Amino acid sequence: MIAALLKVTDLTVVHDGDGGERTLLDAVSLDLAPGEVLGLVGESGSGKSLLCRSLVRLLPSSRLRISGGSITLSGRELTTAPEAEMLAVRGGEIGMIFQNPSSHLDPVMRIGDQITEGIRFHQRLDAKAARAAAVDILAQVGFPDPARQYDSYPHEFSGGMRQRAMIGAALSSNPRILIADEPTTALDVTIQAQILRLLMDIRARRGLSVILVTHDLGIVAQVCDRIAVMWQGRLVEIGEKRGLLAAPAHAYTRSLITSHPSLPEEDMPAKAEKLRAPGAVPVVDIEKLHVRFATGGLFRRGAVDAVNGVTLRVMPGETVGIVGESGSGKSTLARAVLGLTPVSSGTIRFDGTDIASGRAVLGMLRRQTAMVFQDPYNALNPHLTVGKMLAEVLRVQGKIETAQIPARCGELLDLVGLGRAFLDRKPRSMSGGQCQRAGIARALAVDPKLIIADECVAALDVTIQAQIVELFRELVERMSLTLIFIAHDLAIVRNLCQRVVVMHRGVIVEEGRSEEVFSRPKHAYTAALIAAVPHIDPDKPLLAPSKMATPQADGVAN
Amino acid sequence: MHRYKFVLYRPLQFLPVLFGISVITFILVRLIPGDPARVLLGTRATPEAIARIRAQYGLDEPMLAQYFYFLRNLADGEMGRSILYKIDVLKLIATRIEPTLTLVLCSVVLSVLIAVPVAAIAARNQGRLADQVIRIVSTFGIGFPPFWLGLMLIILFSVELAILPVSGYGNTLSEKLAHLVLPSLTVSLSLSTVLARSLRAAMVEGLKSDVATAARARGMPESIVFWRHVLPNSLVPTVNLLAVNIGWLIGGTVVVETVFALPGMGQLLVRAIFSRDYMVVQGVAMVFACATVLINFLADIVTVALDPRVKL
Amino acid sequence: AGVLTIGRREDSTTFDPIKTAQNIDLWVFANVYDVLIRVDKTGTKLEPGLAESWEVSPDGLTYTLKLRDAKFSDGSDLTADDVVFSLTRIRDDEGSLWADPFKVMDTVEATDPKTVTIKLKQATAPFLATLAFPIASVLSKKGFETLGPEKYAETPIGSGAFTITEWRRGDRVILAKNPHFWEADRVSLDGIEWISVPDDNTRMLNVQAGQLDTAIFVPFSRVAELQKDSNLTVHLDPSTREDHLLINHEHGALAKKEVRQALDMAIDEQAVVDTVTFGYGEVANSYVPKGALYYYADNLKRPYDPEKAKQMLADAGASDLTLNYVVRAGDEIVEQTAVLLQQQLAKAGVTVNIQKVDPSQEWDMLVAGDYDICVGYWTNDILDPDQKTTFVLGHDANMNYMTRYNNEKVKELVAAARIEMDPAKREQMYTDLQKMAKEDVNWIDLYYSPFINVSRNNIENFYQNPLGRFFLEDVVKN
Amino acid sequence: MSEPLAAPALGRKGRFRRRGTLAAGVFLLGAFVFLALGAPLIAPYDPIAQDATARLQGPSWLHPFGTDNFGRDILSRVIWGTRIDLKIAVIGVIFPFLIGTTLGTVAGFFGGIVDAIFMRLVDVILAFPFLVLMLSIIAILGPGLASFYIAIALVGWVSYARLIRAQMLVLKNHDYAVAAVSLGFSRMRIMFRHLLPNAAAGSVVFAMSDAVLVLLNGAAISYLGLGVQPPVAEWGVMVAEGQAFVTTAWWITLFPGLAIVTLAFAFSMIGDGLADLFGVHE
């Protein structure tokens, strides 16, 4: 092994609470060689971010404190270095990229200036030279027109471009180590693939060492040299990736690997049998649907065709997956089906009746369908306890008698695998997965024929993701539900759905039985989507270089 | 540059607002019991004299007709005649507008000059002594009526220390500025409190924000983090708050003008209300309204300039 | 030499003498314009002004005034034509607020460039006194015609001791010595600035800090403190101001004389003087101000006797009297009086409900008779008692100052006194009127109070006569 | 992804400090309420009883806060004033709050033409010189508390409406609002039961500082001569009346002034405490 660039020994971080100390990082030791990419995985809350921040001594709260161990950077001790020295280390030696570029970039400062700032501070260049250097960095991270884009503001870019800018800012002061804390979690697969490739490119060009934090085993499998697994504040396992993936030592690592939703190799024909007989009335029948949003102001009116002529039929008992990149119109389609968004043209029939034909139909729709939302926190009213929320739905829907409501609430919670104790909990005191289950319980309270689940697992931890998918599978089987499942995670759709619909820019580009679409994609876009999914097997490489289109900086965010 | 295109069409929206204000003022002042003719004539008034004056100023006509004349005058760029001063209202306002404008301007500048550093100190020492002291002092700033504060300032600075004029306005620019120090300070003591509280809150958030963390992770020292990232991001809500408060501020100049004998529009307004000088009340109300609308408009422009995300 | 700065509550509204009734304006006119006949420093005698001498025909209908050689501030001569123009304008101009007292003039003629002849429709004893009123200021006809009414009202051409050089509206009126004033050598000051400082405290502080030479309208509450300041002189100049309690004679029990008398007895005027005026006032016993022409010093002062008052109210069947007391908002003195009277009347079993309203609304309510009691005050404009007497007792258009007091005998006597040309007889008539008014309690006289002004010690001869005229031509600034 | 779950990172001590602010504020306010309720028992003198022998006396054992020009005991007047001033602060805030919240909710929720009309109305009122409105309403209805409340309510609601409307515009697009629609809830239920409780926190916090502004407005109106009817003891009026004696008898203005400041302090502490509790900022 080469001499370590960064060496962490028995690093311990504690939280000084009123109830005494709580150890958040428990004697973590690792090292990082020059040019090496170390993947850091672990469940949510296991201390990955904390570890990263400890390295540059930027703890998120004054109540956290490094209580022991050492961090040495090229032999220099960082835990005791004076603050002035740390200013040079941060950025200058260790650069950081954060998960959410939208909130970490200064919204009121030009992209270029945010990069220049670091250059000027660390390299003491004058304004002109710094600007030139910044333009150069922008070009390196893949901005097609860096001189012009220097003057743009973060909100004028798409998520992927913002992440590139964030990387640019981290590179601005020319660090030797780059810490990337979940740099792609917020992005969709195709963009994720681009960003990962960019990181690898830069690593290759600059000889950087990288610590890559992620939830996704697929990613580490693809891009890292070594993998470290964290669990409850401890580093439970670290090793060369192939060895570790092939023979995980720790139970948590094993469960991580098993719950990773990979695309199966072969067809799974078993599901086909469940298709109902033809001739039955479709639950949802969408014909030439257009949804158009007006944009802009008084003088420069514009419009976005969010859904641009979609025709789709969903039969009772069917499980249909809708996939597609961010902004392809999936949510809009879902909302239109439920009458939550005005339709520009086309018809939507529910159980054979046009939902535009009157309030009565809309009422029926509301009583027979339910939606599960993408963001588990925002979809629940923060002021209501789970019990009150369910009771209210039951009361308004009026399908069961008032006296039975409490009992029914309990049953619903059982159904989604939450204990009855959750009746008195408010969303704030629940984890994401628990909130999502409550959301599903609420959907079930309607006793619907049709559930539309809009990216309801995207925000969750893999392990929880797996649980929820399992829950849906069960529900569909037990209650003969019709399910429309929207996601951009292809693997999940592949596992759950009989049929899959691929959307791109408001139109359906491909549609068919899941196993067929995934194994033999007809449309190039579908193929690109599938290829962009990082496989847990390191030997199935991510996205062939030729597929990497130069990103366009057109994406003005909505 | 289309983010600024509201500059073109926003002024159109002023019209209904000003129209609304003219109607309300018109009705309101005439609903007040009391008769301008009687005020003018004083205790020695006789009914004939009153009738004569009323006829002379068209006060005996139906309200609708009076409003119509008002609008017609307005279209000609006039606002009628003051009953008390017997001159054209616009002319009268022109003689009184400057002290009020400068007072408002100085107060705003001073408030910002006070609020920004105070909020900065409080936010950067959140929860510590400095923060608490500022909180307590600022509560006093808000809690004491301006007419009392103003008087105390006069006693301290003008009588005891004798470094500033007691009251009035001046002739030359430097005289005017000297005369405006205490009045603006009086206004600012309460306004800056409001601003500083909002600014402090925004800064506290800002210091904890991801933007600040990211800057620190790039090795930026705390001063750069604060002044280049936290402060600019905190200003937008404060500018809006300032804009909302400007109407209140302009209204508040009345009391300050009285205490400091500034020959501004606030004093004019009070005297006009008490003497039922309808046209003057109307005129001043319109001018105040225009100013408020205009300043809000400016605030919108500043907001757009400060925050590239904002579209109006 | 030097410029005298005077702080006052409000700024002037106009310099056209016929278009204002506000003291704030009249008091400045007195030093900008000159009048034909002046009132002396004691406020009880007339003396020559622009009119060197005058003659009244025996029937009291023709007045012949001889003008002295005087000039306007622009250097032009003051002639009889200017006087004719000024006097007829008061009577005839449609914007004139003062037409009524001058309607008695039948013709005004310039018999020669220095002689003016006025013919009255009927003999009127107070006419000369009326000519001494600042309203009757002599304007320059030529100046008025060239400048036009609006401009003239801003920077007029007068013949007084000072002339207006600049008017900064809302702030100050700046006067300079008028070199053409016929008594120019009497004037020591180079100029005067009338500066408006509405807040009483600020105005006083200005004088204390030496930023103003003088301030008028000194609140009673500040006198003692200002007197302690060795740099200042506080002037307590006798005035014709009288504060009184208006009573609405048409309201229920108040129609009974006994009830009104009882109220007078229930009120402790001395306490009002002590509390509200801090002892600087004096209990009033007549509607005619103390020291003024024909004041009857021995008029009845009803003793303070709440018990007796209670008894009298009971006898008159008004033992549970409830009164609606309209109080003018924004006037400290009036509000304080109200608080005090409320408590005093309570001792006699009278419930007083205070209703505070803004000044012009108060006036409306008085006119409409929408009140029971209300404090008012009056300061004489002219030295003759007729003007006030007519307003208060003479049954003119004002319903006797809104009290609705009605006594035919009094009314006749007022009319007779107006045309009585013999001073001795007139004095007797006014004495009788004062007694009758007191007996009837047309209103309740509360107190007389002085004009209170303060000046710095380097200012000499700062003086205000009982009618309010400032003798600024005599002021010396050291 | 764990961020949203973790409540604001606070130790128990920090939480106590914030709760402490709230508690101290509530305690102080409670003390005022106590004074108001117990005024007849606590106040040493009758607040309107005049005493010609004890005029303008400075603070002493007999009169801890001194006396005014009628010889009335300032301490007793301050204590009795608590009754009126608490009422002014509370009523002067509650009506604007209710009106503003309702209008803001409806405007924000429905948007479109309703909102456009609403915003113009808000513009008019914001641009309308407050004092003209105040003085004219008081002149029309006659001075007194009722007119004051009405004037305050007519103007004050705007701030609340703006706050709530802005919140509504955001909240109505929140998933839980959309979810409520999809579950067939009525608009009324969604507006007032689901969205309003979540939007109101900012307004509640604002109400606390507004209470102080209302008191001060009262004082300013008194300064211009149109306040509460005499001889009622009200702090603003007392400060305004004491103006005449500010250089000779400072205690007449100072003590009621301090009372306003202390009440202001209580409200602002409650406001800060609530802000921390709700996690909102002004």
Ligand SMILES: Nc1ncnc2c1ncn2[C@@H]1O[C@H](COP(=O)(O)OP(=O)(O)OP(=O)(O)O)[C@@H](O)[C@H]1O
């Ligand atoms: N400011 C803080 N105060 C107290 N505890 C904290 C703070 N920040 C984080 N923690 C705790 O430290 C632990 C580690 O958190 P960290 O953010 O490092 O997790 P993570 O592994 O990055 O999780 P995720 O994958 O969800 O980002 C968690 O238990 C968390 O509750």
Ligand SMILES: Nc1ncnc2c1ncn2[C@@H]1O[C@H](COP(=O)(O)OP(=O)(O)OP(=O)(O)O)[C@@H](O)[C@H]1O
């Ligand atoms: N209310 C709206 N007004 C204007 N444009 C909108 C609105 N809602 C959505 N859009 C636009 O419609 C397009 C489709 O949006 P939609 O939310 O349906 O995408 P999606 O496929 O669900 O994306 P994601 O995976 O990010 O959720 C996008 O370009 C979006 O900007």
Ligand SMILES: [Mg+2]
């Ligand atoms: Mg993390």
Ligand SMILES: [Mg+2]
């Ligand atoms: Mg979506």
